[in-house]
Amino acid sequence: MSIIIAIDGYSSTGKSTTAKAVAQALGYVYIDTGAMYRAVTYLALEKGFASTSGIEVKALMKVLRKTDIKFVYNATLGFSEIYLDGKNIENEIRGIEIANWVSEVAKQPEVRTYLVNLQRKMGEQKGIVMDGRDIGTTVFPNAELKIFMTASEQVRAERRYKELKAKGDNASFEEVLANIQHRDHIDTTRKESPLRKADDAVVIDNTHLTIEEQVQKILSLMEKYQ
Incomplete structure (x- = not known):
């Protein structure tokens, strides 16, 4: 029985690493929705649609609707990487500049609506592990796990x-901590699909857990579906 596993949570909780491992163990498709929002942020910065005066949403959406966002499986790594119009941008979207802007871009209702529709299409056949901020509450409220x-x-x-x-990024620890606090605030207070725990979600606090321990917790929850 293939199901949808929705993994939500705060930034830098290791959602992606854990989700990749769970997907590999189950033979499921892994979809990193955070990478999708980072890709749109990368696009906004590249096109000059993000500045201190705000996000030029109409201009961004006009370009975004003509832009191909997809995941391509990397057999060597064992998981999929994100591509923007045929270009692998996995490395470009992981730096501190994108991190500083992604919550501002992601809180735009037009951007969220567009990407949520894409994400739902990706999950039509089930057998996926999808992580993000609103997967269990908005994208797949009926996800089995x-x-x-x-x-x-x-x-x-x-x-x-x-x-x-x-990765060679020169960001200071203080800058990283401030970025996480800023993103938490925006993610939990935005009007459109704020970050929150779904009523039927299982909480995993991994402050003192290894990746392996987190994966095993999730796989044990999967037993009733196998």
């Missing part, structure tokens, strides 16, 4: 800081 991941701010900032340093 919903997970809500959380961790302390300090631990999340430390994880993200290490990731950025490993």
